[in-house]
């Protein structure tokens with residue numbers, strides 16, 4: 678290494694020693710075999726979120742008319758993975774963070790040549806009259822006082838991508854409550870939630886008249 682490279686490496690090493698996630702040091706993270714750019718304004722996509730992509734793919738009709746919406750797209754991970762798997766689908770990716778949507782998710786779509794993905798800066802369902810075949814979301818679902826927020830990689834990630842009110846269900850509640858207005862008949866809402874939230878999330882789906890809960 679040159680002296681300059683060595684200095685850069687040492688600086689990265691020092692940041693890593695402080696606990697900064699590797700993905701923020703390299704600016705990259707693999708998701709669904711896609712190489713994605715990430716920044717400190719986006720969640721670092723998790724392998725477990727690939728399950729949402731699998732579940733979405735399994736429910737998509739192949740007639741070329743499906744509209745899939747990814748609410749809270751962050752780096753674009755879910756939307757871009759679905760678009761890569763299902764080129765005939767139209768995909769709309771939204772986020773309320775300009776820094777995530779415009780600087781990262783859109784740039785990732787461009788780099789990957791996934792031009793069928795549209796992007797919209799929006800607060801959850803502020804989408805107008807749109808109805809989708811399938812809505813998918815990995816929303817914030819940590820409780821405000823969750824101890825892991827100050828641990829590991831998570832402490833470096835944006836709070837706005839993680840925390841959802843006192844019980845962690847504030848955003849999921851909103852997503853479920855208004856889904857009926859944005860889904861076609863027999864449409865699906867697929868959500869990631871915390872490992873202790875299954876009962877609470879199921880109760881919300883039931884409260885708002887959703888069927889075929891899985």
Ligand SMILES: C[S@@+](CC[C@H](N)C(=O)[O-])C[C@H]1O[C@@H](n2cnc3c(N)ncnc32)[C@H](O)[C@@H]1O
Pocket residue numbers: 719720721722723726748749750751752753754755771772773774777799800801815816817818837838839848
């Ligand atoms: C847990 S991150 C998920 C990011 C990405 N979908 C993934 O799985 O890696 C949640 C995302 O929701 C976005 N978000 C939070 N509140 C929102 C809101 N009210 N409307 C739209 N997006 C929101 C955050 O900016 C963040 O990008």
